[in-house]
Amino acid sequence: MTYQSNRLSRTALAACVALGLAGCAGGSSMFGLEPGTQSAEPAALAATTAGRVMIPTQTATSFDCPMTEVRPGTEVLRFAPSGMEAVPTQLRWQANLNSTERECIDNGGAVTVRLGIDGQLLLGPQGTPGTYRLPVRIAVIRGESTVLSSRVIALNVTVPAGQGSVVFAHVEEGISIPRAQGDRLTDVSIAVGFDPVQQRPERRRPARS
Numbered sequence: 001m002t003y004q005s006n007r008l009s010r011t012a013l014a015a016c017v018a019l020g021l022a023g024c025a026g027g028s029s030m031f032g033l034e035p036g037t038q039s040a041e042p043a044a045l046a047a048t049t050a051g052r053v054m055i056p057t058q059t060a061t062s063f064d065c066p067m068t069e070v071r072p073g074t075e076v077l078r079f080a081p082s083g084m085e086a087v088p089t090q091l092r093w094q095a096n097l098n099s100t101e102r103e104c105i106d107n108g109g110a111v112t113v114r115l116g117i118d119g120q121l122l123l124g125p126q127g128t129p130g131t132y133r134l135p136v137r138i139a140v141i142r143g144e145s146t147v148l149s150s151r152v153i154a155l156n157v158t159v160p161a162g163q164g165s166v167v168f169a170h171v172e173e174g175i176s177i178p179r180a181q182g183d184r185l186t187d188v189s190i191a192v193g194f195d196p197v198q199q200r201p202e203r204r205r206p207a208r209s
Contacts (some may be wrong), residue, residue, distance in 0.1 A: 063111065063179065065104035066140070066188040070097045074193025077134060081126055091124025095134050095157070100192055111185065113175040117192060121157045122165040131158040136170075137195035140177055142188050148177060152195055 077095045080086040101116040121132060134155040140148040157168045179185060 068100040068190040071193040077194035092127040095121045115172045118169040
């Protein structure tokens with residue numbers, strides 16, 4: 001059994017963090033894939049250190065742990081009250097995906113990946129503290145367009161009373177990639193991003209004081 005881990009960081013959008021929400025990309029259909037290929041139950045937030053997912057670093061030589069990326073155009077998800085346009089003055093909240101980490105375990109005929117995701121949720125002018133559901137799609141892709149697997153996970157993120165933003169993190173387990181003998185997975189990547197097609201009507205739970 002072989003382990004491998006690497007990190008690919010993504011710089012947070014500074015304007016968004018300051019609640020200067022104008023100019024941040026809105027959500028679009030994820031990677032051009034059909035929604036709901038697979039689904040996962042709403043996931044609890046993972047333990048973090050200073051808001052970052054921490055996965056142990058290990059080494060391997062028999063294969064390349066697939067690169068991960070937050071797909072451009074899917075790193076931001078914005079939500080406005082019903083009937084209002086998602087412009088800065090009308091936003092209830094905005095979520096940003098900031099970075100990813102992964103750990104690969106070679107099980108012989110397949111590689112199992114643990115994928116770490118972290119980001120930030122910020123309240124807008126129309127927002128209030130509470131718990132919000134963020135749909136995130138994870139797709140394993142070989143080459144330019146061959147989708148090996150795709151799933152949507154739901155992250156429930158809580159902004160406590162008295163706060164205007166919160167960092168969140170999640171570790172997704174059990175991403176399996178078939179690997180034939182000699183296949184180093186050099187042309188395989190893992191794409192992550194918000195999938196607004198999967199977003200349900202908002203049912204916000206108030207934060208506890």
